[in-house]
Amino acid sequence: MNSTAYIYGINGPIVYVKGNHNFKNGEMVLVGKDRLVGEVIGLVTGKTTIQVYEDTGGLKPGDEVISTGAAISVTLAPGIIGNIFDGIERPLNEIAKQSGAFISKGVSVDPLDVSKMWDVHITVKPGDKVYGGTIIAEVPETRSVIHKSMVPPNLSGTVIKVAADGKYTIKDTIVTIIDDNGNEIELTLAQRWPIRVPRPTAKRYPSDRPLITGQRIIDTLFPISKGGTAAIPGGFGTGKTMTQHQLAKWCDADIIIYIGCGERGNEMTEVLEDFSKLLDPRTGQPLLDRTTLIANTSNMPVAAREASIYTGITLAEYYRDMGYHVAVMADSTSRWAEALRELSGRLEEMPAEEGFPAYLASRLSAFYERAGFMQNLNWTEGSVSIIGAVSPQGGDFSEPVTQNTKRFVRCFWALDKSLAYARHFPAINWLTSYSEYVADLAPWYTKNVGENFIEYRKRLLSILSQESQLNEIVKLIGSDVLPDDQKLVLEIARVIRLGFVQQNAYHPSDTYVPLAKQLKMMEIILYLYKKSKQLIDRNMPMSLLREYPIFDRIISIKYDVANDELHKFDEYKAMIDEFYEDIMKKNA
């Protein structure tokens, strides 16, 4: 069954084999004497094309290629969370044990620890009917995640034998079932799933619950739903990675899959170090206990970079099937697109725009469509949200990856170079960003946060957009000649920009802000606007208003009022009233 063929030609990560030897498209193969992992990507009569996930240096024509009979797959079992893998699910810690500080090729390691004994609690009993997705066992995987082992999606039958609760490895049989054809099937804690195939679900729900991130500009102005998709495009140095880190740290998903696709090695090290120290505010356990990292840094082989995105999303879907909310951070999807381009170039395919292959758009859409809020096969509910960073060439959003991504995501958080230069973070531009989820999420916000939330949000955005129009005039004639009511708009917009939109990731009380405080902050800013507007309407000049420090006091609320001191907002309200009375008294 395992056929063997021989290498005919080698060009970078692409290897050609003469003849077809019964290889299947998408099949995983082992190449050369080092048994490098490869995948069949093209079959024509008389020639098979293989992409190799490791450095091909040293391969020779005539070396053998062994088929494995299976598509390129990942192992799904306890041990995924808290781990760090390369693009094809090889644990980097294990590789380090075998090959030292540098990653050598042909390292053969099990994706997950097969000797570790897990505490297993069996949840089915003999005689139970089980279907694809039925939870058969529960394992405390980390301090914050209970792993639920399931019947693989394509199996069903009746349980005939179960093991007693106790300690088992992922290779031990824990449940035996008999299917409709009378075959006995032994189930373990582990299952395998091909990375390019979405795991099946029962149905898709509308996206009506937000993924709460604690980042004001996202939660309030451009929210994303659980099961939603978002893109963060930005040139280098605009803070894509920073934003992703913030979301990975604070968003209210149960599981985070962080894919470092073609990015910097030091960044992955930073995530590893930070996340093992930082505590999850909801569970009090280290963030690493709910996080899995896929690290395929920019100097690792390019084909594995292409696969890393699929490996990550498959792990995410697996945890969704258990009923968890999973957030996938893909940093950066451009590197993945470029890996496609590089491989496509080696295959001498006809290039489309900017050398990218014509199937770029369909691959992107297939990836983002794997997100969603789902009802799983076992009737639980779970979601996969995808937040993809995009690194446009030259910071130009008209390039193919950004444009095609824009078609398939519903949240667009555009990072802006000039904001980043002024060290305004997060550098999300409020004029070019958008979220299509606002209408879907409005009922949730109204019910759970406050009736006025959506209304306030609208008013904030409107002031910011007025500001940008006024700035056009200011650029030409200066701000001194504007009428006072427009000067007030500029001043309030400044308060919004510095006091609300800008958020300091390194400040303990500003790095994460709950929705209730976000609402209060909007309320107080708009109250200040209302009162000042009344003063201006009574012909008080803006210069007089500016003599009071109230504007700067409101700006520093984000530092001065801790997240659990919401009662302090009343003091600020009183302060604004005082400011109003004082001006009226002295100048009436």
Place this chain on the structure above:
Amino acid sequence: MSIEYLGLSEINGPLIVLEGVRNASFDEIVEITIEGNKKKIGRIVELYEDKAVIQVFQGTEDMSLYNTHTKLLGHPMEISLSPDILGRIFNGVGQPIDGLGTIIPEIRRNINGQPLNPCTREYPRNYIKTGISAIDCLTTLIRGQKLPIFSGNGLPHDQLAAQIVKQASLGENSEGEFAIVFAAMGIKHDVADFFKRTFEESGASSHVVMFLNLANDPVVERLITPKVALTAAEYLAFDKGMHILVILTDMTSYAEAMREVSSSRGEIPSRKGYPGYLYSELAAIYERAGIVRGCPGSVTQIPILTMPNDDITHPIPDLTGYITEGQIVLDRSLYQKAIYPPINILPSLSRLMKDGIGKGYTREDHQDLANQLFSSYARAGEARALASVIGEDELSDIDKKYLRFGAALEEEFISQGLHEDRSITETLDLGWQLLKILPREELDRIDTKILDKYYPKNESADEQR
């Protein structure tokens, strides 16, 4: 006993094709002898059954289809390494050219290197003092970082790099041994001489390893030079425990060489004719910086690249910026104002500085001060743009102050002498002096406590109207 193959079947620019080879492996090095006396080396870049496409490093001039003997060496490109390489000069493929004889190898190593496992990296946290205010305060260099200089033709990037090398390597607080690996790709003889002289003057030349591929040396050789240099750097850092500063200049020539070879291989071009794998190739170089956990040494990279037509969106600086941990951008208009070093601080950035500065490293106010200088300088730029439309007189008082602040920052803070070595305290205090130009309410990036401590109160009161 190795087989030699007579003759070739094709010569096309830097590429030659050999047919009938047996047992050749991908990425293997071959030795080509021309007319029995001249030796060149090449690398197998493509293989089809018994046909090998070979990239020749030293040019294919004087080769014909009949006058060559080719020998497969059976291993990928390697160089000889030993501690004796310190103080030596090599050509672009790692052969000594200083007439001091060959290196007796302690070890031979594959120049392609291997990716450093993110699990065994140590996150870089120690800052390197360069004595240059714009770098120390605003784009702090961290040991184990890769921080390129984006420059243009005619800008003083070489002087800046030389100043960094001089002031950083001989800083009194540098524990452990410090050495420099200098890799030149397609640079002019004068520039190479300038660096040689600088190293000699600063007394550092016994701690320098130089790999020189000059502008008139074979183009293909350039593709191998940075990899050879980094292999030497990794050896000194991770085997010998030294702190290595690697200067790579000029990365633009490297990328140009790659384009040249790619087009003669008939590959499908992506942006501006560069091959699709430009990003991967650049990453394979830049990612070879860092610190290995449990190992005393480090590799810090300062690549220099000249932006074609000063265009930061050109593929070379663009892709570089996506890989490196920040960048130092030189600016022609500052240079024309006679400001040295002409560092445009706004697009300049050091991604690692946030963890290597502040209390315990430099001073508690460092981060806030840097943020405020960036944000106020950005505002000064807006005031300048406005002044160019409506004239300076028409500006509001506060905008006028920003104008003054912008000019002072450029002339007093960024600008400094070629040999001026400022301490970190001097630099930070200078920053506070400049902020005094602005009223206290404008300083919205600084924590109130720090502001109380460092912003001089009384003096500023009379300055505000």
